[in-house]
Amino acid sequence: MTCIREKNPPIEGFSIIVQPAQEFGDNPVEVRETGHYKEEYVPSFVEKWDSLIDWEKRAESEGTFFIDLLRKRGVRSVLDVATGTGFHSVRLLATGFETVSADGSAEMLAVAFANGMQRGGHIMRVVQADWRWLNRDVHGEYDAIVCLGNSFTHLFSERDRRKALAEFYAMLKHDGILVLDQRNYDAILDDGYTSKHKFYYCGEDVAVEPEYVDEGLCRMRYQFPDDSVYHLNMFPLRKEYTRKLMTDVGFQRVETYGDFQHTYRGEQPDFFVHVAEKEYRTEDEQAGRYTGAVGTARSYYNSHDADTFYAKVWGGEDIHIGLYSSPDEPIADASRRTVRRMADKLPLTPESVVLDLGSGYGGSARQLAGGHGCRVIALNLSEVENRRHKELNSGRGLTDRIDVVDGSFEDIPYGDGEVDVVWSQDAFLHSGNRVKVLEEIARVLRPGGHLIFTDPMATDDCPAGVLQPILDRIHLDDMGSPAFYRQELGRLGFTPADDTDGTDGTDGGFEEHGEQLVTHYTRVLEETARQEADGLARQISHDYLVQMKKGLGHWIDGGRQGHLTWGIFHFVRN
Secondary structure (H helix, E strand, O other), X not given: OOOOOOOOOOOOOOOOOOOOOOOOOOOHHHOOOHHHHHHHOOHHHHHHHHHHHOHHHHHHHHOOHHHHHHHHOOOOEEEEOOOOOOHHHHHHHHOOOEXXXXXXXXXXXXXXXXXXXXXXXXXXXXXXXXXXXXXXXXXXXXXXXXXXXXXXXXOOOHHHHHHHHHHHHHHEEEEEEEEEEEEXXXXXXXXXXXXOOOOOOOOOOOEEEEEEEEOOEEEEEEEOOOOXXXXXXXXXXXXXXXXXXXXXXXXXXXXEEEOOEOOOOOOOOOEEEEEEEOOOOOOOOOHHHOOHHHHHHHHHXXXXXXXXXXXXXXXXXXXXXXXXXXXXXXHHHHHXXXXXXXXXXXXXXXXXXXXXXXXXXXXXXXXXXXXXXXXXXXXXXXHHHHHHHHHHHHHHOOOOOEEEEEOOOOOOOOOOOOEEEEEEEOOHHHOOOHHHHHHHHHHHEEEEEEEEEEOOEEOOOXXXXXXXXXXXXXXXXXXXXXHHHHHHHHHOXXXXXXXXXXXXXXXXXXXXXXXXXXHHHHHHHHHHHHHHHOOHHHOOOHHHXXXXXXXXXXXXXXXXXXXXXXXXXXXXXX
């Protein structure tokens, strides 16, 4: 749903209705109607639209992101429901996808058809269609539907948005995907507008900014070099709201990218790209609770090789990064020091209820319950680890102080405000939706309660792509960063609990120890080699050990190059 250009000749069956100027009435900020976009893309605006986008620069900045994404999922047939001037339809046709191009405006389709002929001689299959009745206007089922160019933002009522998504869902094959992008309205609503103009609006000579913003409207202003000014009224979709709508209408899994990047860095992306999967995977009832990255982590930690490796090499109690006093210190000693360092920051009493997320074998839970007398709820997704955890608790006489619970931190099975402390060590990286994890934490933590956790992360200035070997190894699309956690925790009403002037090594709630990540993975690699020589290979598969050592090497390299960091976050919920 983008634009028309008067100079393009109409194709047979379509007529051009010339509208000389945009019309918003006496009060433009009150224009909040789904169909008004047709009156906003007037010919004079459209004449400049392609220079604003700049097809060549946009293609260069976008690269092959969408092409690779579709090919990776075996897509052949695509329905482009927001064709606009045809940028993505033409690219899809040029790379061999069977593409049908739909839009709500016949004028837009005429322009797209002309662009297809001019840019490669493509005879486009075009259909005029309203998303809310898509199945009435377009026939067939597709491997993928793409809704790009921030087009979904033209729908102003939730009913229209749900209806459109339901229509998309119905037109997909059983294993089809929906790819939908949107501007980062969260940043505009919460922090004010900034734009790198790097990915979507590549034109160098156009000023784009919101003229008016509230929770129900983002009125964008476009000024061109000839001093002409145009506006678009759009609904400011929040990222998590959009993701929730997709799951509400039936999509089974939603992944979100920022500006085509896999690694989240401190800088806010201009746009988000959501990839929603329709396929329903039949699993047993327990396994069905876990999807995406969490399900992958569960399968990994339940495996015999992983269980044996972490029990033998990592120490069997604390399977997280340690604070080392010397490079050759035993892993278990350094790991326990991390727990003591974190616990010393907390006002723990025998009445405290601590929720340990991703508790592993329970080393931290036993130190907290045994050393401070508090009650610990140990939530963990691996049944194999949980069985070992319970056995160790029984051996220490702590069964009555520690509850070991099978579950995911993306869906915490406790009520609002039920715990005093949320604790986690090196677990959040395994989530495909860390925002949801933090929102769940904010929900179950009482006001005044403490959140303390560690996590291996990308540095805030980590270049794009350099961590891909690590991400491929752990089957993730991205990692968190210090800036990401600070920002999201601030949004959720958390404040730093520690000294913020740096006198205790903490800055803004984060005590950074990036060098310890390198030391830890180096020690694990050394210990792996030592035990392998002593017979570890008879207990763990050869392939697992080869891949583990390779993966440890990537972590060490990433840390030494300054692309990875680690440390202790400590925040209080307001």
